[in-house]
Amino acid sequence: MSSTPCLSPVPHIQVETPADAAAVEALVLAAFGPGRFAKTAERLRERARLAAGFVARGDAELLGSVRLWSITVGGTPTLFLGPIAVAADNRRAGLGAELVQACLAWAAEVGQGVLLVGDAPYFGRFGFTAAPDVRLPGPVDQRRVLWRGEGGAAGAVLPAA
Numbered sequence: 001m002s003s004t005p006c007l008s009p010v011p012h013i014q015v016e017t018p019a020d021a022a023a024v025e026a027l028v029l030a031a032f033g034p035g036r037f038a039k040t041a042e043r044l045r046e047r048a049r050l051a052a053g054f055v056a057r058g059d060a061e062l063l064g065s066v067r068l069w070s071i072t073v074g075g076t077p078t079l080f081l082g083p084i085a086v087a088a089d090n091r092r093a094g095l096g097a098e099l100v101q102a103c104l105a106w107a108a109e110v111g112q113g114v115l116l117v118g119d120a121p122y123f124g125r126f127g128f129t130a131a132p133d134v135r136l137p138g139p140v141d142q143r144r145v146l147w148r149g150e151g152g153a154a155g156a157v158l159p160a161a
Contacts, residue, residue: 013102016053016065023062024055024085031085040138041082041117045069048159051079051110054102056086056095063090066099068106073115073134074155079107081116100126104148113149115157120146 016024028036036042048069056064064086068079081103086095104126107114115134116123123146131147133154147153 012057012063013054013098014057016055016067020053020055020062020065024053024065024067027062027065027087028083028085030088032083036083039117040136040140041080043138044071044080044136044157044159045082048080052103052106054099054106056090056099058090061087063087063093064095064099066096066103068103068114070160071115072158072160073113073153076153076155077112077160078149078153078157079103079110079112079114080157081114082118097126107149113147113153115153116146117141117144118146120144123148 048071051068051070053065053067055062066081066084068081071078071080084096084099104114115131117140120130126148128146128148130143131145131153132142133152134145135156136145137157
């Protein structure tokens with residue numbers, strides 16, 4: 001198995017580099033505001049290791065980003081997707097879907113399922129389903145905990161060791 005899985009075929013979706021960090025943070029802050037820091041998903045990401053990140057690039061700017069984090073669900077290695085952030089004037093261009101597809105292709109290549117907290121109608125089109133037996137380390141609307149992978153996900157969510 002390759003340590004650098006292939007990307008989606010969309011040419012403007014690329015692997016995030018360390019040089020992208022400040023632009024990604026600015027994009028996420030603009031999309032979600034400081035309130036994101038109070039959310040359970042953000043608390044988990046702060047303690048997890050970054051597994052992969054993808055960005056959508058325009059001619060001279062970063063248009064979108066998404067990251068995958070190394071976690072475990074019931075002791076099983078899993079990837080935690082999020083946040084997905086797209087610049088306000090590009091939100092109807094399909095970049096969010098392209099970024100999700102890049103994550104799912106990468107996850108398939110490394111052989112791990114993907115967990116997220118998000119909108120079931122939006123993520124259902126990518127094969128995500130409810131994960132009622134997954135327990136995040138803090139308050140969360142359980143209807144928004146979604147899973148895509150082999151079998152069902154169950155158990156406590158922890159940052160991967």
